[in-house]
């Protein structure tokens with residue numbers, strides 16, 4: 001099994017947490033979307049949306065995050081020898097929470113909280129990468145064109161305050177619902193840690209990364225307590241903590257920033 005992913009990608013974090021929690025071995029390939037690695041023709045041919053993560057098991061390739069997590073659960077059931085059936089797979093309630101959390105798209109919210117200077121620089125770099133890849137692989141030109149249009153559209157949408165307002169409203173509604181639920185149960189879907197938690201944890205980690213912990217987490221006492229608890233899990237430490245806890249986040253971000261700057265300077269896309 002192969003997973004094409006990156007520590008920056010929220011959906012990649014969800015799938016990796018699921019793999020760690022279920023103890024599934026896989027071959028890991030880092031594809032950094034900020035340096036435009038997701039536009040390399042070898043990856044792009046398999047996945048013209050260029051989105052991460054991509055999970056591959058032989059000829060079976062999955063792009064959807066929830067579907068991937070459910071597939072991982074089924075693999076875990078079979079490899080534990082529990083046989084056929086859905087024992088060990090997410091219940092209807094867990095699935096409902098997973099879908100509800102997944103409905104919030106972090107894209108505009110995240111980009112709106114990145115200082116303009118960095119965001120515009122990286123966006124321009126990725127567009128240059130796209131143009132360079134298009135020239136190298138004319139057969140993929142129309143798919144690269146779609147990606148280029150998407151990049152311009154993203155920049156355009158970020159100028160519209162309504163887009164951020166809606167995303168924020170959606171997030172606040174979701175967190176309020178989680179806060180109320182955590183008043184009743186220890187984890188999102190009950191007393192046991194489930195795949196619903198796996199889908200929520202990266203959302204909280206993203207808010208912390210964007211320095212928004214006070215505004216969204218600390219003001220919700222149940223979520224604040226839950227956040228402190230889930231950070232102790234080995235899966236969290238391996239998938240998120242090791243890249244973003246404390247000073248590590250600067251190391252991770254600066255490495256990518258230098259790469260983008262040097263490539264821009266040398267005009268090597």
Ligand SMILES: N[C@@H](CCC(=O)N[C@@H](CS)C(=O)NCC(=O)O)C(=O)O
Pocket residue numbers: 009010011012033038049050051052053063064065066
């Ligand atoms: N296929 C995923 C969405 C994945 C997604 O949006 N990935 C983001 C990162 S979390 C991405 O790869 N963005 C890079 C790009 O769009 O070029 C799903 O719908 O479940």
